[in-house]
Amino acid sequence: IVNSYQSNQNEETCSSDNICNETHNKYSKNINEWTSKINKEIQMAINKYIPCEKxxxxxxxxxxxxxxxxxxxxxxxxLFTLARSKGTKYQIIKGELYREKECHFPARCAGVEHYLGAVAPKLPNLEFIVNTRDWPQVNHAWGNRKAPVFSFSKTNDYYDIMYPAWSFWEGGPAISLYPTGIGRWDKHRVSISSAADKWTWDKKEEIAFFRGSRTNEERDALILLSRSDPDLVDAKYTKNQAWKSDADTLYAPPASEVSFEEHCKYKYLFNYRGVAASFRFKHLFLCKSLVFHVGNSWLEFFYPSLRPWVHYVPISPTAKADEIKKYIEFFKENDSLAKEIADRGFQHIWDHLTDKDVKCYWRKLLKKYALLIKYDVNKDKDLIRIDIKK
Ligand code: UDP
Known part of the structure; x- marks a missing residue:
């Protein structure tokens, strides 16, 4: 892929001026080196990539x-006793699901239980601890002893075992558009992909888009770029529950929230970590827009199946506005390349992150976990039976 626009432009503006020629050649040399580095990265990633079976x-x-x-x-x-205080205790006994009475976040427990109830009948007796907080619990880099705690998101510094977040079904963060919490991934798959059919690649605005609250300052660089370059980027902070003043939206009034479906209007969509991984990520792919994923340390269970440059554009969390701008401009100038990555990203999530995959993941995870338990799991009389409405 040749970045012909830039080299032609430089030749024209500098043809009769030696000094100009020199600076521009230097400039275009840097740009060309950078673009060919990106092209190489993409090519290498694609060559290495082996798509997984369906x-x-x-x-x-x-x-x-x-x-x-x-x-x-x-x-x-x-080990189980060490994990005990870090989350909610669940048991599966004779194919039935039990939980300790108290759950710190009832809607989150309900989101998890939708899947646990579905897989329980086929599982052996077992017990495990589910952490429904936003952050993981057992950090080996901080010297914590290992303990098997199930958490929805973590970095490689944690011993936690990742499970599919509650928000695949319910209990996700509540915002004005989703007052009972983002959830029902099965429904979002349909509604967002329909919006993508309406906003086909050629109809999308060539703008990088982000809406969300300031759960992490890593997001500031894009917000600032949007303020200095509004034709290239539309990124604004919204309010969250912790909002107190404009300082929490980087000294601008909070923007209105935008639905996932409306994101499909834009060609380039940005994802950032929040407190842990953000639930936003999987939804963005469904728009068939090009996803820019900033930072790679915070994970959910399905992140490792996605490959940088194959399915999304990886951006360093320390990238300043200038660097982010360069990436967006690169893909504006290499439109078919951008579309190929966007299409592969969509297809991957569409094929490999179905509601069935989420259930399947829970089933396999718990089956493998059960095989590792070295003691007899006896029914805990303090737990209550959880009946799941089918
Ligand atoms: N969200 C949304 N539209 C908005 C703002 C947020 O759909 O205008 C969603 C967002 O995608 C995420 C959730 O609401 O899944 C919470 O977003 P926020 O940025 O507040 O926090 P995060 O969880 O990303 O740290």
């Missing part, structure tokens, strides 16, 4: 192996 949530298998690896010697009663 069956049995196989795309995410390595994550289960990775997260259970610290527990290969077995989960003893002692």
């Amino acid at each position: 069956t049995n949530c196989s795309c995410h298998k390595a994550v289960i192996e990775h997260d259970l690896n610290p527990y290969q010697d077995g989960i003893t009663k002692e």
Whole structure:
């Protein structure tokens, strides 16, 4: 892919001026080196990439192996006791689901239980601890002893075992557009992909878009770029529950919230971590827009199946506005390349992150986990039975 626009432009403006020629050649040399580096990165990533099979949530298998690896010697009663205080206790006994009475976030527990109830009948007896907080619990970099706690998101510094977040079904963060919380991934898949059919690639505005609150300052660079370059970027901070003043929206009044479907109007969509991984990520792919994913340390279970440059554009979390601008401009000038990455990103999420895949992941995870338990799991009389409405 040749960045012909830039080289032609430089030749024309500088043809009769030696000094100009020199600076522009230097400039265009840097730009050309940079663009060919990006092109190489993309080519290498695509050559290396082996798409996974469509069956049995196989795309995410390595994550289960990775997260259970610290527990290969077995989960003893002692390890379970260490995990006990870090979340909500669940048991599956004779195919039925039980939970301790108190749940810190009832809607989140309900979101998790939708899937647990569906997979329980086919599972052996087992017990496990589900952390429904936003952040993981057992950090080995801070010297924590390992303990098998299920958390929805983590970095590689944690011993936590990733599970599909409650918000695939319910209990996601509530915003004005989704007052009972973002949820029902099965429904979002349909409504957002329909919006993508309406906003086909050629109809999309060539603008980078972001709407969200300031849960992390890493987002500031894009907001600032939007303020200095509004024709290239439309990124604004919205209010969240912690909002107190304009300082929390980087000294601008909070913007109105925008639905996932409306995101499909824009060609380039940005994802950032929040407190942990943001639920936004998976939805963005459904628009068939090009996803720019900033930072790679905070994960959900399906992130490792997505590959940088194959499915999305990776951006460093320390990238300043100038660098972000360069990436957006590169893809504006390499439109068909942008579309190919966007289409692959969509297809991957569409094929490998169905509601069935989420259930399948839970089933495989719990089956493997059950095999590691080294003690007899006896029914805990203090737990209550959870009946799931089908
Ligand atoms: N959100 C949205 N439209 C908006 C603002 C937020 O759909 O205008 C969604 C967003 O995609 C995310 C959730 O609401 O899934 C919370 O977003 P926020 O930026 O507040 O926090 P995050 O969870 O990303 O840290």
